[in-house]
Amino acid sequence: MVANTIKFLLNNELVKIENLDPNTTVLQYLREEQFKSGTKEGCASGDCGACTVVLAELDTENSGQLTYKSINSCITFVGNLHGKQLITVEDLKEGAQLHHAQQTIVDNHGSQCGFCTPGFVMSSFALHKQNNTPNRAEVLEALAGNLCRCTGYRSIIEAAMTSSKDAREDSFAKHYQATVAALTELEQLPTPALTGNGHNYIAPKNIDELATELTNEPKSTLVAGGTDLALSVTQNLATIDKLVYVGNVAELTTIEETETEIIIGSALPYSEFIDTLHHYYPDLGEMIERIGSKQVRNTGTLGGNVGNASPIGDMPPALIALGATMTLHVQGQERTILVEDYFVDYKKTVLKPSEFIKSIQIPKPTAGQTLKLYKISKRIDDDISAVLAAFFIEQEITENGQKITNVRLAFGGMAAIPKRSPVTEAILLGNSLTKALVAQAKEALTTDFQPMSDVRASDKYRMTVAQNLIEKCYIELQSANARKVIETRVVNHA
Ligand SMILES: Cc1cc2nc3c(=O)[nH]c(=O)nc-3n(C[C@H](O)[C@H](O)[C@H](O)COP(=O)(O)OP(=O)(O)OC[C@H]3O[C@@H](n4cnc5c(N)ncnc54)[C@H](O)[C@@H]3O)c2cc1C
Ligand code: FES
Ligand code: FES
CATH class of the missing domain: 3.30.390.50 (CO dehydrogenase flavoprotein, C-terminal domain)
Known part of the structure; x- marks a missing residue:
């Protein structure tokens, strides 16, 4: 069953979106539909972090828990919000009381013109939600995707390094159980979809739904994090007729280990498999930490990196050198090929119509x-x-x-x-x-x-x-x- 609606929490309020062009980014939606202009547009290409917002999601590994992730709202399609809590800089303070992530910027003189400040605040907020006493390296990692042109980074870094261990309980902690309950309910809803301006978006929930969707509509465009694809909309002003989101497909968002392989679902974001790869291949873990920024790694995926078939994508050479394989799926049929055989010519691959990347298999290292x-x-x-x-x-x-x-x-x-x-x-x-x-x-x-x-x-x-x-x-x-x-x-x- 498909529901022609996208539902998510905007702060603590349940929001329903219908009849909106699915090419709309979260940033455009916030500023032009919700008139929330605290989130800024700098580059509209994921490079400056001015548009950083935070998504709270149900943690797939720890039931009843939430994870908080910073993302670039300028390159995230609005449909990808379904089933999540969207938190913007307007949502942090309670009454006149600034949030710890805001007050520390004030205390450390971390803002001049202020254009970058909401983005830094949101990156710092997401970091402190996972780690209330971050060290310098952790702060640098969290803030590397945010640019400031006038204040200088020292004071901003010091603000983010200030422990939040003894900070006042924020509104998200107070509403934690209610948020978990609301997101759990959204998870049970029928397959979300969005139609507007003659363009369509659908977010299949399992591999069979995805395969059927692509078989019925082979000209659809797959979207995972959107960190490559959304640039065609924000930079080249393209419009995409039919978007099929893979991030809700259970079978594509897992990581498994066998005795000999690490199997990574094509739609699993980097931030969720980086530690495993770092454990087996330290050089690979370090290299992934240099892919984009924390915001990009929180949404960008292996399937998107390989699927994009860019000659300068970072993962393909590493996967080729490792002798990794990939599993391709079309309507219930699967084939497994070497990653090195996937690329044919500039942006041309062996992927057939309606076929998609299901997973990537990386061999575990052996002695020598x-x-x-x-x-x-x-x-x-x-x-x-x-x-x-x-x-x-x-x-x-x-x-x-x-x-x-x-x-x-x-x-x-x-x-x-x-x-x-x-x-x-x-x-x-x-x-x-x-x-x-x-x-x-x-x-x-x-x-x-x-x-x-x-x-x-x-x-x-x-x-x-x-x-x-x-x-x-x-x-x-x-x-x-x-x-x-x-x-x-x-x-x-x-
Ligand atoms: C600021 C910034 C910095 C970046 N830095 C780096 C970097 O350092 N190194 C690097 O390699 N990349 C970088 N990128 C590019 C991008 O983030 C990565 O390539 C990322 O892995 C793309 O994943 P995604 O999920 O966002 O893909 P999407 O944008 O969702 O999709 C990319 C392409 O892959 C296709 N696709 C997605 N999933 C599948 C699937 N399951 N099967 C088949 N096709 C699929 C889509 O149709 C689309 O054509 C950067 C991007 C930005 C915006
Ligand atoms: S506006 Fe620059 S990263 Fe989004
Ligand atoms: S305070 Fe002006 S860009 Fe950072």
Whole structure:
């Protein structure tokens, strides 16, 4: 059953949306429909954080609990609000009493023109809802997606670092159980949908509903977090006729582990699987922390990153290097392919009409394997890569030295699609990693790739940096390898 309505809590009030163009963003809805202008528009592309709001959602892992997530309202479609609580900067203070997240900005002189302030307040509010004594690193992570042009960050960071342990109970804590009950009721409602201005939106609740929807309407556009797709609306002024939201599909929002694999649902946001991947592959965890900002990672998904098929998406090279597979689903039928076989040409993939990405399977590491990831961008946080290098190397280490027994070197930003480097890999395979071999590998890379120049980097820069990353990886592995060779000798001669 489908209900032609979107229902959510705006602060504590149940709101029903009907007859609204589903291309409307949450920011437009707040400012133009609700006349709540506290949430600001800076860039309308997810880069500045001025539009930050917070969504409270039922925690799927801890029943009866809520999670609070900062998001960019400028790149979130209004339909994605269904079943959630939307909290804006207007909702924080009670009477004349500022919220802790606001009062600390005042106390630390953290605002001048004030344009960025609502966004910082909301990011800090979300952080303190999960962690009332955040350290500096946690604050920097939470605020990295918010820009301030006049105050300077020191005072804002100090404000967010102020403990909220002894702060007054806020209205969200007071209404906690009522909010859980209201969201639980919304969860039981029929499949939400929205029609307006001749455009449609639907949010299937399970995989069969999704598959049927896409089979009936193969020209639909899938949307997960919308952190890529919404830019086509806010920046290119496109309108999307039919949006199908995957974020409510139970089977696409899980993470599972088997003995050999980590299986990540395509619609699970980064923030919900980053810790698991960090545990198995520290380099991968650190790299994901550099995808966009906290707001982007709270909504952006693996399915969206791979599905977008951008040559500069960060996850595809890492997944290719790891030998990850992906499961594609169409009307009850599934096929599993290597992620590296998904990309055909610039923005062209093997995805058939009505087919969608269900999950990505990442092999767990075994002894002797190393994954090294290098993201080259102009800033550490919230920046798209010029080059992303992902090196998976398996070595056999004996007391006489080491030999490469398996190697996959994948790059983003070096071609029209993320891809491996077969000529360079052939040079390395079966050989010991030496300075001379690395020099040959660097040379071979010019056969594998002829990168292009664009605003991010020139062709020459891309090639030079990619070659140097092979050398960097070699230097980093050298000392670890030398240590392992010595350890093997000690064990064998003990
Ligand atoms: C400020 C900002 C910074 C960013 N920084 C980075 C970065 O550092 N690195 C990076 O790689 N990306 C970055 N991005 C891009 C984006 O956030 C990521 O690619 C993200 O993973 C996209 O996921 P999503 O769920 O938002 O995708 P959406 O925008 O919802 O969808 C993207 C595309 O994938 C398709 N799609 C979605 N789900 C599926 C599915 N299940 N099956 C098939 N197709 C599907 C959609 O139809 C659409 O074409 C950034 C974006 C912004 C706005
Ligand atoms: S307005 Fe800049 S991130 Fe939304
Ligand atoms: S106070 Fe002016 S942009 Fe931050």
